[in-house]
Amino acid sequence: MDVTHLLDIATEAARATGPRLREAFRSRPGVTTKHDFHDPVTQHDRAAEETIRAVITARRPESAIVGEEGGTTGSGDLVWYVDPIDGTANFAAGMPFFCVSIAAAVRGELVAGVIYDPVREDEFSASGDGAWCNGTPLRSVGASGDREAMLLSSYPTAMDVEADGDAALRRYGRFLTSFSAVRRPGSAALKLAYVAAGWADAAYGTQANPWDVAAGALLVRRAGGVYLGDPLAKGDYLAHVRGFDLNGSALAEVAPH
Structure with missing residues (x-):
C-alpha cells in the first residue's frame, strides 16, 4: 500500500478543518458533555470529524474510520x-493548545500520521x-534525566483520583519534586508531537484512546524517541526523547500504577 498516498490523504483531511476551527x-462555542463534565464536546468537534470523514471516504472508500465523535464505520x-x-x-475556552x-x-500496523495545529499552522x-x-x-532528543527534563502529563485525571485517592496525588507530587518542570497542557496528541520534536522530554497519560495517541506514537518512534504502550488500544502511555534515563526516572516508579 502506498504510504505516501495515505499521508497525503491524512494531511488533506486535517488541513480541511483549519478554516472552520x-x-x-475564541468564539466561546456552546459546550455539551459526553461521559461527564470533564469530557466536553462542541458542534465544531462533530463538524470537523464530518469534514475529515468526507475527505477520507472520497479518497479511500474501502477503509474503516474510528473517530472520537462518530465511532467506527466501514471495514x-x-x-x-x-x-x-x-x-x-482548551479550544472551547480559547486556549491555543x-x-x-x-x-x-x-x-494493525501504524504507517502514517498527521497532527495539525490550526492556530500555529504547525503540521x-x-x-x-x-x-x-x-x-x-x-x-527526538533532549534531557537525559529528570532534573533537566520537562514532563507533559495529564496524570492524575479525575478518574485516577477517584480510583486511587491520595496515592494518585502522592505520585503527582513525585513528578513535581523530580522533574525540572511539569506541565498539563491538555492535548495528548500535541504532547507527543512536542516530545517527537524535542520541545519536551517526556509525556505520560492514562486511559488514552487510539485516536488520542496513534499519530503521536508514530511521530515519536519515527523521530527516534521511545513510545511505550499500545497506541491502537485504550490504555496508558509513556513517551520520552532518545537518551532519556527512564530507569532512573520517577516515571519508572509511577507509571506502572
Missing part, C-alpha cells in the same frame, strides 16, 4: 484513527521514512 476559536485492512479536536476544553490528529494503520507528519514538522525532519 480558526474562525470558531477493511486500512483503518483511520481520527480525533477532530484533541484538546476540546489543541489539534487535529489522524493516523492510518494497515493490518507534524510521520511515515516509514521519518517524521517532520512543516517539512523539517524531527529528532
